[in-house]
Structures are given as C-alpha cells and as structure tokens.
Amino acid sequence: MGRYVARRLLQMIPVFIGTTLLIFLMVHVLPGDPIKALWGDKAADPAQVAVLRHKFGLDLPLWQQYTNYMADLFQGKFGETFGGRQVSDLMAESFPVTIRLALVAFVIEVVLGITLGVFAGLKAGKAVDTAVLIFTLLVISVPVFVLGYIFQTVFATELGWVTPSVQDSEDFTQLILPGAVLGSLSLAYVARLTRTTISENVRSDYMRTALAKGLPRRRIVGVHLLRNSLIPVVTFLGTDIGALMGGAIVTEGIFNVQGIGQQLYRAVSQGEGTTTVGIVTVLVIVFLFTSLIVDLLYAVLDPRIRYA
Amino acid sequence: MPDVTKTPAASDTVLTSDETVAANVPAVPATGKPRSLWSDAWQQLRRNPLFVISALLIVLLLVMAIVPTLFTSVDPRSGDLTNHFMSKPEWGHVFSPEWFGYDKQGRSIYARVIYGARASISVGVLVTLAVTILGGLIGMLAGYYGGWIDSVLSRFTDIFFGIPFFLGAMVILTSFTDRELWVVAGSMAFLGWTQIARVMRGSVITTKQSDYVTAARALGAGTGRILFRHILPNAIAPVIVVATIALGGYIAAEATLSYLGLGLADPTISWGIDISDAKDALRDAPHVMFFPAGMLCLTVLAFIMLGDAVRDALDPKLR
Numbered sequence A: 001m002g003r004y005v006a007r008r009l010l011q012m013i014p015v016f017i018g019t020t021l022l023i024f025l026m027v028h029v030l031p032g033d034p035i036k037a038l039w040g041d042k043a044a045d046p047a048q049v050a051v052l053r054h055k056f057g058l059d060l061p062l063w064q065q066y067t068n069y070m071a072d073l074f075q076g077k078f079g080e081t082f083g084g085r086q087v088s089d090l091m092a093e094s095f096p097v098t099i100r101l102a103l104v105a106f107v108i109e110v111v112l113g114i115t116l117g118v119f120a121g122l123k124a125g126k127a128v129d130t131a132v133l134i135f136t137l138l139v140i141s142v143p144v145f146v147l148g149y150i151f152q153t154v155f156a157t158e159l160g161w162v163t164p165s166v167q168d169s170e171d172f173t174q175l176i177l178p179g180a181v182l183g184s185l186s187l188a189y190v191a192r193l194t195r196t197t198i199s200e201n202v203r204s205d206y207m208r209t210a211l212a213k214g215l216p217r218r219r220i221v222g223v224h225l226l227r228n229s230l231i232p233v234v235t236f237l238g239t240d241i242g243a244l245m246g247g248a249i250v251t252e253g254i255f256n257v258q259g260i261g262q263q264l265y266r267a268v269s270q271g272e273g274t275t276t277v278g279i280v281t282v283l284v285i286v287f288l289f290t291s292l293i294v295d296l297l298y299a300v301l302d303p304r305i306r307y308a
Numbered sequence B: 001m002p003d004v005t006k007t008p009a010a011s012d013t014v015l016t017s018d019e020t021v022a023a024n025v026p027a028v029p030a031t032g033k034p035r036s037l038w039s040d041a042w043q044q045l046r047r048n049p050l051f052v053i054s055a056l057l058i059v060l061l062l063v064m065a066i067v068p069t070l071f072t073s074v075d076p077r078s079g080d081l082t083n084h085f086m087s088k089p090e091w092g093h094v095f096s097p098e099w100f101g102y103d104k105q106g107r108s109i110y111a112r113v114i115y116g117a118r119a120s121i122s123v124g125v126l127v128t129l130a131v132t133i134l135g136g137l138i139g140m141l142a143g144y145y146g147g148w149i150d151s152v153l154s155r156f157t158d159i160f161f162g163i164p165f166f167l168g169a170m171v172i173l174t175s176f177t178d179r180e181l182w183v184v185a186g187s188m189a190f191l192g193w194t195q196i197a198r199v200m201r202g203s204v205i206t207t208k209q210s211d212y213v214t215a216a217r218a219l220g221a222g223t224g225r226i227l228f229r230h231i232l233p234n235a236i237a238p239v240i241v242v243a244t245i246a247l248g249g250y251i252a253a254e255a256t257l258s259y260l261g262l263g264l265a266d267p268t269i270s271w272g273i274d275i276s277d278a279k280d281a282l283r284d285a286p287h288v289m290f291f292p293a294g295m296l297c298l299t300v301l302a303f304i305m306l307g308d309a310v311r312d313a314l315d316p317k318l319r
Helices: A002-029 A046-055 A062-074 A087-122 A127-141 A144-158 A172-201 A205-212 A217-246 A249-255 A260-269 A273-301 B002-023 B037-046 B049-066 B109-145 B147-162 B165-174 B181-192 B194-207 B211-218 B223-235 B237-259 B271-281 B286-314
Strands: none
Touching: A002 A062, A002 A273, A002 B147, A002 B165, A062 A273, A087 A127, A087 A172, A087 A217, A087 A249, A087 A260, A087 A273, A127 A172, A127 B237, A127 B286, A144 A172, A144 A249, A144 B237, A144 B271, A144 B286, A172 A217, A172 A249, A205 A217, A217 A273, A217 B165, A249 A260, A249 B165, A260 A273, A260 B165, A273 B147, A273 B165, B037 B049, B037 B286, B049 B109, B049 B286, B109 B147, B109 B181, B109 B194, B109 B223, B109 B237, B109 B271, B109 B286, B147 B194, B165 B181, B165 B237, B181 B237, B194 B223, B194 B237, B211 B223, B223 B237, B237 B271, B237 B286, B271 B286
C-alpha cells in the first residue's frame, strides 16, 4: 500500500511538470502582448513597457521564466497580477466559492444519478428504464449554457422559487440552482453508468446466492449489488470533481457566482498569465490527487484488489 | 511434422476471414456465411428506431449545412430594423419564417438557424476526425509497443488530460484575433484527443494478444501490416462508439465557446453566437434564444442518439 502510494506520487511529478509547462507555454508563446494591452487603444510608452516587462520577468528567456515560476511555486508563491494583487489572495477568495458550488453539484449528481441508475438497472427494459434513458438523453443534449437559462427563467424569473443570481455564496439554498445546472451532465452520465453495471450484475451468481439465502431485498441491493457495481461509477466521480471545478466557467457566468471560473475568464481575456497558470496549477493538483484517491478506494470497494 | 504443415494452414484461414472483416465494413448481409461483427452490427442498427430517427435527422442537418439555399432564400445577414424583435407566435404561422421571428437587428431567425447548421456540423465533424486520427495513432502505438514507449505516450496523454478542456481552449483562442473555423476546430482537437487515445490503447492491448496477430507475425507480416490490417479493424469498434458520442459533445462545445465570445466570430453564423446575442433581451424576446437553442439541442441529441445506437450494435455485451 505504502509503496504503491509512493510510486503513484512519483509518477505524478512528470505529469504535474508537463501540465504546468504546457499551460505555461500556451499562455506565453501564443501571440498577444498583455503588457501593451494595458494601454488599451493608446500607443504604449516603450520605456514603461520595458520597465513593466522587467518587473514581471517577461524579458527573460522563456525557460528561465518557467524555472523561476516553479521555484516560486515550491515556496508557495503564486506571483502577482499586473494590478499588483497577490494571485494567492485572489484564489483564497474565489476557490472556496467554487468548492461550495462544486460540492452542491456533486451531491446532486451522486444522489440523483445513482438513484435513477439503480432504479433503471433493476428494471432494465421496463418503462422506468426507458424513462430514465430518455431523461438522460435529453439532459446530455442540452448544453449547459442553454440549461442555465432555462432553469433561470423557469425557477427564478417565472416561479420565483429562488433568486436568479447568487448574492451570497455561503447560502447553500442559493447554490442549489447553479449546482443542479453544473452537475446535470455528470448526473446523466452517472445514471447511465450505474444503470449499465447494475443491469449486468443483477444476473450474477452472487445475487442469486444472496436471494437464495433469503436476505432482505434492501440488503441485497444496498450492500451486495451496489458495492459490486460502484467501481466504474466511483472512477467517473473521481475524475469529475476536478472537471466540475474547472468547468464552472459557464455556470458561474450565468448565475453570477464569484468563483474561480469568473476569475479565470477575466484572467484569460485580460492576458493575466500568472493568474491563469496559478489557477490551472491548483486544478491540476486537485485532479491528480482525486484520481489517486479513487484508485485507493478501489481496494475498499473490492477486497480482491490489493496494492503491493 | 504434420503439425507444422497444419498450423500455417489453419492460421491462413483465420487470416482470410479476418481480412474479409476489414473489407466488409459497410457489410452486405451474407447469406449462409458466419456474419462478422460489422454486418451483425448493421443488421442490429437497421432495426433500431433510435438509429433510424437520428440518421434521418442527421441527413436533414447535413443537407442544411451543405445547401442552406434549399430551405430559405432570405439572406441571414441582412437586417431590417423595422422587424426589430418581431415575432408572430400564432398557430396560423407555425413553421413559417414569420413564426420564427426576427432578432435585434431585424434579421430573419429562420434563415440564421438554417445557416447556423454549417458551422456547428463542420466543427463537430472536423474535430471528431482530427481527434480520432491523432488519438487513435497515439493510443495504437502505446498499446502495441508497450514498455517505455507506452510509459512515455501514456504520461504524455495524462498531461493533456489534466488540462480542463474549456480552460485550455479559452487560453488558446484568446490569442487569435480572427478565429476562423479551422482555428476553433484545431484548438479543440489539440485538447480533446486524450479520451480516444486511452480507449484505443486499451482496445489494442486486448486485441494484440489474439491468435491471429501471433499467426500474422509468424507468417512474417510487417509491423505496419499487423497494425493496420489485423489489429486496427478489430480494435476500432470502441473508438467508433466514443467518437460518435463525442461528436455531439463537440458541437455543444463549439456553441459554448462561441457563446463565451471565444469561439467563432460574427460574420460566421453560429447558433452559439446567436444564443449569446439573445441573452441580453431574454425577457422581452425569448423567441430569439429559443430557436437557435432548440436547433442546437436537436442536433446534439441526434448525434448522441446515433452514438447510443452504434454502441448498442457494436457492444454485444449490452444486448
């Protein structure tokens, strides 16, 4: 177990370096000059441009910029924006908001997705199954930004159940609507994945044995069937946590949630490279660790899997 | 000794039947002969209502994308401000251009919805093709060679997989001032190939252990021949499934990027741009958003349904 974790952690290093390098290159090599853009349409003063370039280290060769950035990063420094704000402050402000939103979305997707999937899988081929299939088909085919406007119009503007935009991100009731929109696509995938594995496992021998032993149905489905069927679902859910946080750009825009999605959108459109690279770095770390945790969870769900 | 002469003969028959599998991709139902996975899949597909509906829809959309003038003679770019936000949602006008109404600049929404099909479908098809070729090649090499080549290629895939899709696409696309169709498609393909690569790698690893691959190698077939004539036709089914479903996803992704103002730009007509333009007047003129959004959903739905049908046909386990 310990050796396995150590090996996985070692494997993460090249991926982490590669991903940050890739996003770093994408931000810095592609055309567009953020320093000159600070002047807007006016002609930039070359002397001031040179001073600012030097201040942010943009006059150094690219590899040196990258090594400097990584050296700072290992000391916990994320650099500062052109406006002089610490990127770490910016992230400390917006990450909790996005984490709360992603959490709401995650809970909705897990509870609803698995429930729908179990019902459909147990009644494969019946009306419930078809209804769930059509529901997931519809949810998958409505793009998130369209769904956002539909939900906003129906539940907030017309019915008035919730506020159309999020004023206070610590109020979880306000996050339910954007959370549902954010989690909708994954909800459909979770439901379909659960349905497939459940309908496969329902026919297995251990199910017949459990039934023959006279166990109560609740125990058969809840313990025997679910535990055996959850591995692919857990895999999906694990990679989805990072995706929910990184994919919140659209949802946060529609519902005016001041999370990292909004920060990123601003950073990218203003050429704030340091902020972009910083946020992506944190997202990559989240992604790498959730996939490690998922792999370790396999052993909990299926005792046959052991990590030497 | 008879054993030695027997083995190549046996593997030879395996080989020829294997080659007919490759040749018969759009297979005609063979009478009496054992049916291949592909002809079996085609038989299954033809009887699936999901496939028939989605195929008809897709054909209609393709015609719309290729010759939009068949459906409308109105110029989608010419606006008449006297028609500003006009719409006639009465039943007498159902499915007439008036029923669709006009947008903020008095342009015909019907014409714009028809012309918008081209951008969406071209991006979807281009990205899917690029992703399948790129991801397929990388996955195939990683799966076939294994060892350090696999390790390097897999880590390389992990690196690209770690970058959130929309985020990466935003970073790339902001640096282009005029974002033409191929720029949008290219940057989406640049970030999107990892899923296909992973599926292909897994599929090739299982396929390469088959007896007919060993037999082909024993007969002295070269790596290229083994890869493209023997492994590829037998390993590609899961890739086709993933690619078809992904096509719908890429159409939605293009619309999302255009909606964010980072995808296609104005002279190009795209449902995403129109939806984005409509959002400011959502309460006064909901019809401006309704029709492009509806068409977008319908298109994505058609491709997802096609993908579902193809998966059901190609994956006998699910039957």
